[in-house]
Amino acid sequence: MIVFNARSTWTIYKREVMRAMRTAMQSILAPVLTTTLYFVVFGAAIGSKMDSGMAGVNYGAFIVPGLLLLTLLSESTSNGSFGIYMPRFTGAIYELLSAPVGVAETLIGFVGAAATKSLILAAIILVTATFFVDYTIAHPFYALGFILLVSASFSLLGFILGIWADSFEKLGIVPVLFIIPLTFLGGTFYSIDLLPEPWRSVAMANPVVYLVNGLRWCFYGSSDFPIGLSLGMTLGFLALCVAIIAWIFRTGWRLRA
Amino acid sequence: MEPILEISGLTKTYAGGFTALLGVDLTINKGEIFALLGPNGAGKTTLIGAVCGQVRPTGGTMRAFGQDMSHGWRSLRARIGLVPQELATDMFETVLHSVNYSRGLFGLAPDPARIEEILRALSLWDKRKAQIRALSGGMKRRVLIAKALAHEPDLLFLDEPTAGVDVELRRDMWAQIAKLRDRGTTIILTTHYIEEAEEMADRVGIIQGGRIRMVEDTRSLMKRLGRTEAHISLATPLATVPEALADYHLTLGNGGQELLYRGGDGSGGGKAKVAQLTKDLVALGIDYTAIDIRESSLEDIFVDLLEGEAA
Numbered sequence: 001m002i003v004f005n006a007r008s009t010w011t012i013y014k015r016e017v018m019r020a021m022r023t024a025m026q027s028i029l030a031p032v033l034t035t036t037l038y039f040v041v042f043g044a045a046i047g048s049k050m051d052s053g054m055a056g057v058n059y060g061a062f063i064v065p066g067l068l069l070l071t072l073l074s075e076s077t078s079n080g081s082f083g084i085y086m087p088r089f090t091g092a093i094y095e096l097l098s099a100p101v102g103v104a105e106t107l108i109g110f111v112g113a114a115a116t117k118s119l120i121l122a123a124i125i126l127v128t129a130t131f132f133v134d135y136t137i138a139h140p141f142y143a144l145g146f147i148l149l150v151s152a153s154f155s156l157l158g159f160i161l162g163i164w165a166d167s168f169e170k171l172g173i174v175p176v177l178f179i180i181p182l183t184f185l186g187g188t189f190y191s192i193d194l195l196p197e198p199w200r201s202v203a204m205a206n207p208v209v210y211l212v213n214g215l216r217w218c219f220y221g222s223s224d225f226p227i228g229l230s231l232g233m234t235l236g237f238l239a240l241c242v243a244i245i246a247w248i249f250r251t252g253w254r255l256r257a
Numbered sequence: 258m259e260p261i262l263e264i265s266g267l268t269k270t271y272a273g274g275f276t277a278l279l280g281v282d283l284t285i286n287k288g289e290i291f292a293l294l295g296p297n298g299a300g301k302t303t304l305i306g307a308v309c310g311q312v313r314p315t316g317g318t319m320r321a322f323g324q325d326m327s328h329g330w331r332s333l334r335a336r337i338g339l340v341p342q343e344l345a346t347d348m349f350e351t352v353l354h355s356v357n358y359s360r361g362l363f364g365l366a367p368d369p370a371r372i373e374e375i376l377r378a379l380s381l382w383d384k385r386k387a388q389i390r391a392l393s394g395g396m397k398r399r400v401l402i403a404k405a406l407a408h409e410p411d412l413l414f415l416d417e418p419t420a421g422v423d424v425e426l427r428r429d430m431w432a433q434i435a436k437l438r439d440r441g442t443t444i445i446l447t448t449h450y451i452e453e454a455e456e457m458a459d460r461v462g463i464i465q466g467g468r469i470r471m472v473e474d475t476r477s478l479m480k481r482l483g484r485t486e487a488h489i490s491l492a493t494p495l496a497t498v499p500e501a502l503a504d505y506h507l508t509l510g511n512g513g514q515e516l517l518y519r520g521g522d523g524s525g526g527g528k529a530k531v532a533q534l535t536k537d538l539v540a541l542g543i544d545y546t547a548i549d550i551r552e553s554s555l556e557d558i559f560v561d562l563l564e565g566e567a568a
């Protein structure tokens with residue numbers, strides 16, 4: 001009895017990556033342009049007027065992890081959602097449903113491809129950043145792992161979104177309505193410690209705070225709270241998404257009539 | 258005969274509360290071409306979806322290749338192919354990519370020679386590098402067929418395979434389908450072209466309102482319910498049917514200007530009767546100006562059956 005179909009998985013993954021490459025220009029150019037603007041405005045222009053920097057780091061460099069996350073979260077979510085939403089929308093999903101593939105093949109194929117695209121994007125953004133600010137990465141190995149984890153988690157979230165959405169409006173609204181505000185409020189441009197109480201405690205309820213902190217630790221070796229907490233929160237989020245998707249596949253919710 | 262698919266008591270009630278299948282029992286034999294006929298909304302696509310994974314049945318059991326489909330569904334699904342009713346696929350992909358993808362998705366190693374053979378058989382080889390959206394409707398449908406054949410299924414579902422395909426190509430596709438059967442593929446197709454079923458199917462099933470109304474061997478159905486109808490226009494009207502022709506059970510129509518024969522079976526016996534009738538008319542000195550003769554088709558039978566149900 002077959003329990004996992006490696007070739008099917010690879011086929012899905014390869015096709016999704018290829019599909020992403022068809023629109024490579026838009027999907028890479030747009031976020032790179034946005035990030036560049038942030039660096040120019042916040043890093044170079046405003047940052048140069050802040051002599052003290054933040055958390056002991058030059059302000060331009062300080063915002064690199066936050067900006068990277070801002071792009072990673074919204075891009076992973078939208079890539080993850082489009083990959084599964086489109087075949088649902090066109091009806092092409094019939095083929096996937098008729099194939100001998102289950103939740104593992106589908107997830108690794110679709111989410112793996114979305115996460116791959118995010119990783120490529122992260123690399124491009126980090127290279128772009130070097131043109132505007134000086135930064136170093138204290139723990140490159142952890143940084144890679146953390147970026148990978150975040151990309152995978154939010155591609156999974158996107159996948160759920162792509163199955164839930166029944167219109168393009170719903171598909172577009174989650175990144176705009178939730179991800180971007182949560183990232184902005186999650187300490188992308190400032191240290192949470194700067195917030196007065198009770199706002200600091202309120203901010204702690206924002207899951208993105210832990211992501212920004214985790215990545216900032218990878219970059220600068222210091223953060224508002226321990227890396228273990230960030231890692232734990234991210235892993236927990238990933239596990240939650242996988243559990244939801246496993247449930248979706250078991251019940252066929254919004255996939256099978 | 259060895260069954261390849263056994264469906265029993267299959268029911269499907271959609272989320273909105275509509276029941277599309279009300280206890281379908283159907284057995285498909287290995288190696289046959291089975292035509293599923295029925296009006297719009299009868300439940301044909303729902304039935305196919307239940308076997309192929311697009312629809313979650315609400316009751317009943319399905320066995321394929323002798324095994325319960327709820328266990329080991331992966332290895333069973335790997336041997337089933339589906340050509341959907343709707344033209345739904347990634348339109349920006351090229352034909353070759355799309356067909357190769359289908360093969361890989363079903364877990365098979367690439368086989369360029371086999372794919373070429375499939376594309377050539379469907380007259381798509383010249384279009385292999387074209388984006389699917391740049392093809393005509395009939396070509397798109399053939400791409401979907403190629404995709405379904407890419408993993409060499411033993412059991413193939415064709416949901417209206419020839420909708421939107423021109424007459425010449427349709428004949429071509431019938432030949433392709435017959436070839437598949439010769440290779441040992443079992444085929445279940447739905448169609449609204451009754452001649453298609455008549456031409457190709459070993460057996461036909463009629464579904465209506467979520468119930469299978471009848472399943473029968475195509476030839477014996479034609480024989481049992483088939484009729485020959487001959488309209489003979491007379492040179493001079495008759496008041497009554499001559500006594501000498503009583504055996505033919507003729508009726509007079511159109512103010513005595515037309516003799517109507519209805520009889521025989523689907524095996525052509527009726528035509529011979531009509532030939533004999535014309536000789537008898539000549540012998541009796543009854544002149545006629547035209548003869549219109551036709552065999553009733555599966556379509557007439559189908560319409561009769563459904564009207565009979567409605568009445």
Ligand SMILES: Nc1ncnc2c1ncn2[C@@H]1O[C@H](COP(=O)(O)OP(=O)(O)OP(=O)(O)O)[C@@H](O)[C@H]1O
Pocket residue numbers: 257271272273275276277295296297298299300301302303304342
């Ligand atoms: N996803 C769905 N949700 C609710 N009802 C559905 C759904 N799909 C089909 N139905 C209903 O189930 C019934 C059977 O539909 P089905 O598509 O199986 O018919 P069909 O025999 O294939 O018809 P056609 O010849 O038009 O293709 C119809 O009344 C249809 O409205």
Ligand SMILES: [Mg+2]
Pocket residue numbers: 301302303342416
């Ligand atoms: Mg249908």
